[in-house]
Amino acid sequence: MNSDAGAPGRNIKVSLVQFDARVLRPGLNLERMQRAATEQALAGSQFIVFPELCNTGYIEPLVPGAPFSAEAGSADDYAFRLYQAAEPDGGPFTQMLCDVASAHGVHIVAGLALRHPVLAGAMYNASMLVGPQGVLGVYHKIHRWHLEKLYFIAGDTISVQDTPCGRIGMQVCYDIRFPELTRALMLQGADIVTNVWASFRPDNAPPEDEQIFTHRAYTRAIENGVFFLSCNRAGRQGNSVFMGRSLIVAPNGKVLAESRSEDEEVIQAQLNLDDVIRYRSFVGLSTDRRPDVYARYGTGSA
Template identity: 80%
Template sequence: MKRGDMDIHPSTVNASLVQFDARVLDPQLNLERMRALAVAQAAAGAQLIVFPELSNTGYVEPLEPGAAFSEASGGAHDYALRLYQAAEPEGGPFTEMLCCVAREHGVHVVAGLALRHPVLSGAMYNASILVGPQGVLGVYHKIHRWHLEKLYFIAGDTISVQQTPFGRIGMQVCYDIRFPELTRALMLQGADIVTNVWASFRQQDKPLEDEQIFTHRAYTRAIENGVFFLSCNRAGRQGNCRFMGRSLIVAPDGKVLAESRTEEEEVIQAELDLSAVARYRSFVGLLTDRRPDVYARHGAAPPLGAS
């Protein structure tokens, strides 16, 4: 590939979001299922495949402060150690498998994983990894940790965007979506596509109050920044909670291109027209109309990358 070729993007990319039910502390089963699902989506024409948050370990327990540990977790005693043992070591089996699938099928994959710290034994990150045919392209460590995640994961402190043949991808994880500065920083670093991987749940005996909660959030971040926003949530049950699914893909102008309306396992697919990013931003004036100098004078420091 010649220098500059990566800047010539294909006009479209086919994306698949895999609303996957991760088995608690069973990385081997999760790995085998993810491999099969990724290969199936590649065979169906997907070029970008996204898996939810903590797909290798299942979500951390207890799911809520004061709740009981699920039977599958093995209980409170030594749970943190079992979570660490289930987490991915540097260059571990999930990374190897995803890279192999990407290389053999010419696809890119984003997956939410619990990752062991490369040096500090017992320390972990809640992470999102991007791989392509050439190998690992980027790793994002979740900056904003939800509730009890703080007991197990070190907070990340780096924001970056990764170049792919079809555009620049920025990653975030679940709760990160509630902090608009992060998506804005990714946009200012050149992101055309932002992926958010979730493990968002509700108590099983309480209905979801707002069926459009994920749509509201993804729509807002998409139109604020003129990016394709890919929101991939978990499915299934863990303890007394259900993961809420409802993954969706939103275009830069807020149009919902694909969505799940279920809490069950499902794959949603959409073709992303990358030319829509420049079309929307140039029409709306998101970049020319911003006033970071004014925001800074009123206590809102310019995000990363602002001039």
């Protein structure tokens, strides 16, 4: 579902690509991402977002105690094969994303497994932002979900990148459950926060709450006055189904576009960046905060 929003002002068109990343098939994933990013750029999108771990697929096993999927193969040597599929410094996914961004004048965020630049065998679950000039920022997931701790080093840096599409902050999946992270991005001036997901359910059980992604994105948007772009993965992996349902939420909580499916899909919306100013000038999120009080109760400057 697509939507146009906002009065004339600083408008940008965004696309969220609800992508099915194939397990340990980086070559195929790269080709499909390149095609999708180019199609969205040619359709007029200025900012394009892909979900979590697009190059490798999600880690195996998906949950503790589960079998490895047929796509991933056996547990034997899986960590090595995951590392081989992960992106080296300046690797093919980085180059492809930069080439598309440069050729079409767009900005792209993509979730990728990245090899550590120095430590052999070590990886990050990351979100990369590229623009026409190249790589603008890389965020390493701070909060690792369950078995991600077996494969990925935790990040420890939060930053916002200034672009023609606004000031952009990134997070990955489970990070959304920690409000301090989105607040830290807002305090650094973020207009847009991207969250890239690979969130799934058992294939024999429906979602416990089909609106769960809406609840989370809505909350982070209105409590920080940011555009919140929630881009989840689609498709299947083993006995699990990725839940899709990507959405774009305005600073006031209005859902501008959403997917209601678990299939591959692209959702689009027009963002008016002046809506961030409109909302925050009415709701005193910066002026009414009391970090001096919060700090007494162990919550720091949130």
